[in-house]
Amino acid sequence: MKRTNEKYAEQFPTFQILNEEGEVVNEEKMPKLSDDELKDLMTRMVYTRILDQRSIALNRQGRLGFYAPTAGQEASQLGSHFALEKDDYLLPGYRDVPQLIWHGLPLYKAFLWSRGHFVGGQMPEGVHAMVPQIIIGAQYVQTAGVALGMKKRGEKRVAVTYTGDGGTSQGDFYEGMNFAGAFDAPAIFIAQNNRFAISTPVEKQTKAETLAQKAVAAGIEGIQVDGMDVLAVYVATKEARERAINGEGPTLIETLTYRYGPHTMAGDDPTRYRTKDLDSEWEQKDPLVRFRKFLEDKGVWSEEEENEVIERAKEEIKAAIKEADGIPKQKVTELIGNMYETLPQNLQEQMEEYKAKESK
Template identity: 80%
Template sequence: MFQVLNEEGEIVNEEFAPDLSDEELQELMSRMVYTRVLDQRSIALNRQGRLGFYAPTAGQEASQIASHFALEKEDFLLPGYRDVPQMIWHGLPLYQAFLFSKGHFHGNQMPEGVNTLSPQIIIGAQYVQAAGVALGKKLRGNKSVAVTYTGDGGTSQGDFYEGMNFAGAYKAPAIFFVQNNLFAISVPVEKQTAAKTLAQKAVAAGIEGYQVDGMDPLAVYAITKYARERAINGEGPTLIETMTYRYGPHTMAGDDPTRYRTDDLDTEWEKRDPLVRFRSYLEKKGLWSEEKEEEVIERAREDIKEAIKKADAQPKQKVTELIEHMFEELPQHLEEQLAEYREKESK
């Protein structure tokens, strides 16, 4: 497993430590802290009934935010439903992220220049889409990549293999992430596959695969940057398995992790917390302080307060709007339903 920063916040792999400036290191930490606050507030808003579907992200900040930090604005994201933070840092306004959670169509309308699809709910389907987007980039000669994320459960789906195989065969500029948080909802990874790692599944597709410490932001950043350079240089796609952990439930829709995870396992992974590890590293370099962190926390809280207010003020979604946005050209049965609901709304 590839690692740069150990649990004590010490560099253990100097050769591969990324060349980030002090300002970039601080920015990466700020984004991770901000994302942790966003997760905490989103859980609270969900419990208040002000958000709908929500998949907690605490524990996966290094895997999500440090990987995104190595990307460029022109790169295209194909996220899973736990990957909303990457979309926000890629340019999706926060209030629209909240609207996505509430099931409002405007939450899925990406602003001009924000290169991302909506979060994929179908497990693994984003891998096939990523292969297609990456091939399109190659055909157009774009020097950018398609980046997709799934969890360990996604590797049990056919789309996972089909997407990688297609991208590998055509050397499409794609980066495939598997965020291995050990459980596909409640099913442990050892019951999903006989493979020793998920990274080695890259071998069958003829592409490079790496297992990385997903609680180590420097390692995740370094391997993502390397994979991106390979892709834009025409060397083909890369599969990256990040060994990580979600501290909360799978989603807020009734999952109880205490039924399938032990206190000992939780405690073991809490010691590897990516924020604690990175904070320790930056403090030793004189780049982080309690005051800096409080500033980020306060900014996040204010942004979230304004964003949820804006999301709540959005006009209520109509059934006609839902139908209108389902297809570019509606099939006959939906045309009939649309006419029926338009008549109802006009009364």
């Protein structure tokens, strides 16, 4: 079995285009992106890093609820999203709010979702996405269903979902891929391997040498990508999308990445299960630093441009949290009413009870 595992690992080498110094090491696979598109991608990454910093601060101030930090995973998240079309359907996990925002969810609604407010889950017209899934791995099964629906309607678009390495230990992960594979549904399954799930090292989650090789059992395409290399993630996702809309079935993409912060802001302490040496090693692979070096060498990015993005992000975040603060607080009666079209007897009684309380 050890030899078998090693054999599979050899079939899933890490796909990379930019090395840690921002140098092109795979010219053949360089995407044909214009300078403006490259700058747009960098803008999104810088903006998202600032959003993460401000969201952590807002959480500590008690102005946000649930929050899962994203710093370190920008290339994995935004490189993959950049390869999608507006009509593609997004099924994110709870760390994937940045993709939702760039897909069209207003920033103030993202803040309301963090607070558990129902308005945060109301997608604007034309934004094809579900709210972030809290149940780990459940979005993989949902994605299989959404993708099959697209195929049956003859639509040329894909359903895309994300989970972490911890999500690949869930039954839903296998069930979703197996179902989508059996029907050649146009789905892209992205497993963001940040090595520790909540606190369990990936080596203790699976005996497999890679997560990408788990695609073999489902009979679908699989690829392992350097998740700190935004161009490699973009290309892998773009190619997966083309296969999907051409009727060639789903793809599992494993992105090797790292979250610099805790699993969530709900009390996790990563120093209990990660070493300083490992943190330092992955800080040298920072996706923003790598891509910045590449763009500066091309002469299409500058410190001045980056500072402009940072200031714009701060202003827009400030305005968005103010807008979120202006939305009336959610009522218990709204919670009950939003959950049921026809209330069962026990909730009818509770509804009347809370109506009376809220009218005072």
